[in-house]
Amino acid sequence: MNITLSINGARIEVDVPPRMTLCDALRQKLQLTGTHIGCEHGVCGACTIIVNGRAVRSCLMLAVQASGATITTVEGLAHGDDLSPLQAAFRRHHALQCGFCTPGMLTTLHALLTEEPYASEERIRDVITGNLCRCTGYIPIVEAALDAREAYQRSRESAPL
Amino acid sequence: MKVTPAVNTFVGRPVERVEDLRYLRGKGQYLDDLQKEGQWCGAVLRSSVAHGRLVNIDTKAALDIPGVHAVITAADLPSVIPTIPFRRPNPTIAPYAQPVIAVDKVRYVGEPIAFVLADSAEIAEDALQFISVEIDTLDPIVDWRASENGATLLFDSTQTNIASVFEARSGDAAEAFRAAPYVRRERFSVQRHTAMPMETRGLLAEWDEATSHLTVWGAAKLPFFNRRAMAGMMGLQETAVDYLELDVGGGFGARGEFYPEDFLVAFSAKHFKRPVKWVEDRREHFLAIAHAREMEAELEIACDLDGSILGMRGTINVDIGAYVRPNGMTPVRNVTQFIAGPYRIANLAFDGRALVSNKTPAGTYRGPGRFEGCFFCERMIDLAAKDLNLDGVDMRRRNLLTQADMPYALATVSPNDGFAETACDSGDYRTTFDQCLNEFGWQEKSPLNGQCIDGLYHGIAIGNFIEGGAAGPRESAKIELERDGSVSVYVGSSGVGQGVETIMSQIAADALEISLDRIRLFHGSTSNLKEGFGSYGSRGTVMGGSAVLVAAKEFLAAFQDAAAERLRVPSDQVTVEGGVARTRDGRSVPLIEIAALELISREATYHGSKQTYTFGAAAVHVSVDPKTGRVNILDYVTVDDVGRVINPLTLHGQVVGAAVQGFGGVFSEHLQYDSSGQLLVGSLADYMIPISTDYPHIRAISLEQYPSPNNPLGAKGAGEGGIIPVGGVVVNAIASALRSFGVEPRSLPLTPPHIWQLIQETKS
Ligand code: FES
Numbered sequence: 001m002n003i004t005l006s007i008n009g010a011r012i013e014v015d016v017p018p019r020m021t022l023c024d025a026l027r028q029k030l031q032l033t034g035t036h037i038g039c040e041h042g043v044c045g046a047c048t049i050i051v052n053g054r055a056v057r058s059c060l061m062l063a064v065q066a067s068g069a070t071i072t073t074v075e076g077l078a079h080g081d082d083l084s085p086l087q088a089a090f091r092r093h094h095a096l097q098c099g100f101c102t103p104g105m106l107t108t109l110h111a112l113l114t115e116e117p118y119a120s121e122e123r124i125r126d127v128i129t130g131n132l133c134r135c136t137g138y139i140p141i142v143e144a145a146l147d148a149r150e151a152y153q154r155s156r157e158s159a160p161l
Numbered sequence: 162m163k164v165t166p167a168v169n170t171f172v173g174r175p176v177e178r179v180e181d182l183r184y185l186r187g188k189g190q191y192l193d194d195l196q197k198e199g200q201w202c203g204a205v206l207r208s209s210v211a212h213g214r215l216v217n218i219d220t221k222a223a224l225d226i227p228g229v230h231a232v233i234t235a236a237d238l239p240s241v242i243p244t245i246p247f248r249r250p251n252p253t254i255a256p257y258a259q260p261v262i263a264v265d266k267v268r269y270v271g272e273p274i275a276f277v278l279a280d281s282a283e284i285a286e287d288a289l290q291f292i293s294v295e296i297d298t299l300d301p302i303v304d305w306r307a308s309e310n311g312a313t314l315l316f317d318s319t320q321t322n323i324a325s326v327f328e329a330r331s332g333d334a335a336e337a338f339r340a341a342p343y344v345r346r347e348r349f350s351v352q353r354h355t356a357m358p359m360e361t362r363g364l365l366a367e368w369d370e371a372t373s374h375l376t377v378w379g380a381a382k383l384p385f386f387n388r389r390a391m392a393g394m395m396g397l398q399e400t401a402v403d404y405l406e407l408d409v410g411g412g413f414g415a416r417g418e419f420y421p422e423d424f425l426v427a428f429s430a431k432h433f434k435r436p437v438k439w440v441e442d443r444r445e446h447f448l449a450i451a452h453a454r455e456m457e458a459e460l461e462i463a464c465d466l467d468g469s470i471l472g473m474r475g476t477i478n479v480d481i482g483a484y485v486r487p488n489g490m491t492p493v494r495n496v497t498q499f500i501a502g503p504y505r506i507a508n509l510a511f512d513g514r515a516l517v518s519n520k521t522p523a524g525t526y527r528g529p530g531r532f533e534g535c536f537f538c539e540r541m542i543d544l545a546a547k548d549l550n551l552d553g554v555d556m557r558r559r560n561l562l563t564q565a566d567m568p569y570a571l572a573t574v575s576p577n578d579g580f581a582e583t584a585c586d587s588g589d590y591r592t593t594f595d596q597c598l599n600e601f602g603w604q605e606k607s608p609l610n611g612q613c614i615d616g617l618y619h620g621i622a623i624g625n626f627i628e629g630g631a632a633g634p635r636e637s638a639k640i641e642l643e644r645d646g647s648v649s650v651y652v653g654s655s656g657v658g659q660g661v662e663t664i665m666s667q668i669a670a671d672a673l674e675i676s677l678d679r680i681r682l683f684h685g686s687t688s689n690l691k692e693g694f695g696s697y698g699s700r701g702t703v704m705g706g707s708a709v710l711v712a713a714k715e716f717l718a719a720f721q722d723a724a725a726e727r728l729r730v731p732s733d734q735v736t737v738e739g740g741v742a743r744t745r746d747g748r749s750v751p752l753i754e755i756a757a758l759e760l761i762s763r764e765a766t767y768h769g770s771k772q773t774y775t776f777g778a779a780a781v782h783v784s785v786d787p788k789t790g791r792v793n794i795l796d797y798v799t800v801d802d803v804g805r806v807i808n809p810l811t812l813h814g815q816v817v818g819a820a821v822q823g824f825g826g827v828f829s830e831h832l833q834y835d836s837s838g839q840l841l842v843g844s845l846a847d848y849m850i851p852i853s854t855d856y857p858h859i860r861a862i863s864l865e866q867y868p869s870p871n872n873p874l875g876a877k878g879a880g881e882g883g884i885i886p887v888g889g890v891v892v893n894a895i896a897s898a899l900r901s902f903g904v905e906p907r908s909l910p911l912t913p914p915h916i917w918q919l920i921q922e923t924k925s
């Protein structure tokens with residue numbers, strides 16, 4: 001089936017089998033392998049992408065359901081050659097070790113902080129309960145997100161909704 | 162132009178990681194991200210029966226499915242089915258080796274029976290259900306007691322289900338127990354759980370007919386051993402095989418050992434002359450990754466009335482699952498050797514028995530045998546202190562090793578699998594203990610012990626641990642000057658997410674006295690070096706880093722010679738500093754200039770078989786809800802001494818991450834089997850690893866007061882220490898909290914229902 005969607009700012013048309021999940025389509029059809037698959041049953045959050053502004057598990061969605069959607073994957077987060085403020089905070093705080101959960105963490109937190117740039121530590125912790133990380137123990141991830149809030153607050157102020 | 166300081170100090174600084182730049186952008190290259198033109202995808206048909214005789218396998222219907230190319234079973238392999246080689250052979254384990262595919266018998270749910278090759282993973286997986294397998298079931302053995310009993314034997318060629326017994330001895334335990342004024346006996350157990358990295362396993366193999374060369378992508382941990390193993394099993398020269406490392410989504414001791422799938426994927430690639438790729442799914446991972454930790458200990462402690470520990474002895478029965486895997490004996494040997502941990506106990510006698518059962522074969526998981534041993538030992542000390550009416554803190558300090566004891570020989574183990582003798586290398590173990598008490602605020606928190614506040618019972622505990630590191634015998638590194646003046650560094654250590662690129666670059670930059678951005682680091686692939694080992698047993702940094710130092714020395718000597726020739730003076734008239742060679746009369750030539758003229762390449766090997774011992778202490782404050790059995794970790798502090806800190810950022814990450822894994826093992830992770838040998842968990846929804854809200858209060862401090870005398874860096878291992886003390890201290894704190902109930906937990910995991918049950922039992 002042919003679907004058209006916008007991914008990381010580009011309009012894309014792709015032919016997918018009806019039973020193909022969105023994460024498989026991104027990885028296999030579009031070579032966007034930054035989106036990872038850790039469980040394929042909706043628990044680990046590694047496959048999280050942003051669909052129409054919301055963090056979504058791409059392993060629980062069929063590619064055809066994304067027809068017409070606007071999608072951001074981890075590949076679309078950096079500002080050109082520079083890391084985004086959230087990515088840079090992850091690096092500063094050593095919020096990643098093996099990097100496997102990282103794309104899902106980044107997309108989840110990017111969606112959260114875009115909506116709620118003043119999110120509390122508790123709120124941040126709570127939101128990433130759906131993203132499993134086996135390496136870091138989560139503490140530096142929360143610290144990185146807290147540190148990145150300021151940049152989201154600034155961009156909210158400069159471009160009010 | 163950028164001026165490089167004469168002496169760099171990258172080592173010791175929180176250098177941000179090089180690898181992060183690609184991971185953060187989604188540009189990492191993990192196994193499943195790799196596709197090869199014309200590749201076939203594999204899926205493994207696994208036994209659904211725990212124990213039985215294979216009567217018949219019918220693959221015809223599967224082969225009829227469009228897109229399916231082949232189905233491999235034992236009948237398609239050479240008449241003698243290869244078995245997976247041991248990393249540390251010992252005299253009794255040979256009959257317990259695992260064939261790469263089930264022959265005649267199946268011995269665990271999940272054992273590979275057939276391997277389907279198809280155009281896509283989906284088709285291959287669909288085809289699995291069209292293979293019909295007939296199995297005559299046999300009685301399954303699902304616990305060590307039934308295994309010991311031997312009424313059913315797993316291996317017809319043997320007389321026993323005990324694959325091996327490791328004996329650890331020191332002094333004269335029998336005499337010490339006879340003479341001791343106080344003796345106590347206890348039984349403890351740890352449940353089966355495992356590493357559970359977020360990336361499942363996977364492999365991609367390609368056979369090049371023209372050059373008769375096999376390439377295997379997806380290496381981790383031990384590329385060189387696995388290459389040797391693969392070459393042997395395939396009847397190839399070692400140089401005809403390469404194991405290449407990609408980015409690795411977590412290892413923790415379980416990934417990267419030689420698994421049955423390594424052979425099945427590579428064999429198929431060679432046989433069909435096609436690239437073959439296989440990626441495990443999560444459910445499969447539960448059945449196929451090495452399990453760990455399942456053991457029960459019957460122990461005795463002998464003390465003087467002042468709390469001096471005179472001796473410890475006992476038997477540890479380890480359920481190792483259906484086969485002896487390459488490193489399956491490591492936890493068994495470790496637990497017998499390291500139970501006494503950081504304490505000066507002159508008389509020790511432990512037997513560690515490895516018993517087979519109809520469950521997934523066991524291997525290593527971070528801190529193998531050490532997490533368990535520390536739990537046993539720390540529990541034992543607290544129980545003894547209570548009996549003797551002593552303060553547990555005083556009793557521990559009295560028995561901790563000091564610098565005067567160094568080097569301190571640990572119990573000798575037989576059979577000798579290469580680690581029979583080992584000694585703690587340096588340190589006064591009271592330093593980390595005292596600092597931990599301080600950081601934790603032991604004095605202030607002590608009054609809380611056993612108190613009930615707002616319905617929650619509070620408890621605190623402290624314990625000590627050692628972490629062995631730097632497994633020998635050697636590691637290699639190569640340093641090569643590139644035309645543009647940059648330097649390529651190749652190391653045998655492998656990356657499993659711990660930041661090896663950054664750490665090794667820091668060491669190389671300091672040794673070569675050049676800036677970090679001039680170094681490119683390559684690691685973990687057999688194509689880089691003639692020989693190497695890898696990253697396991699907390700050895701990556703120490704062994705690989707030391708190899709880099711040795712290679713750097715030779716490289717600089719070669720640079721000195723080349724520069725001298727160019728400056729037309731004898732070599733000894735030239736000094737090298739900061740990447741520049743100078744004569745006494747002030748003439749100079751920088752490394753960059755030499756790079757344009759000649760290639761300098763030096764490969765060197767660091768030899769070292771003496772292990773290093775990181776030591777440390779951990780303290781915890783818990784509250785327990787007696788109505789639900791739920792435990793909260795209110796504060797957890799760990800202080801260790803790692804000899805030398807290379808990168809405080811990554812080190813801290815290792816310690817905190819490991820501690821959280823440890824909490825998972827204490828409270829929630831359990832690979833439970835039913836009586837028919839079926840694994841009862843199969844998803845991340847029912848195997849509960851810690852989530853972000855579980856353990857937010859962890860503090861970790863690392864010291865470098867006692868460098869290791871055993872390597873030029875002075876470094877010790879650091880990947881495992883964080884997990885080792887968790888079980889011991891947490892359970893002691895829970896016992897302290899619940900002392901008014903008289904609850905003394907002896908087995909893990911301490912799930913809320915388990916704790917609730919213990920409270921109910923003491924009430925009745
Ligand atoms: S892969 Fe989608 S939630 Fe795990």
Ligand code: FES
Pocket residue numbers: 095096097098099100101102132133134135136359410411658
């Ligand atoms: S960094 Fe490895 S799983 Fe999160």
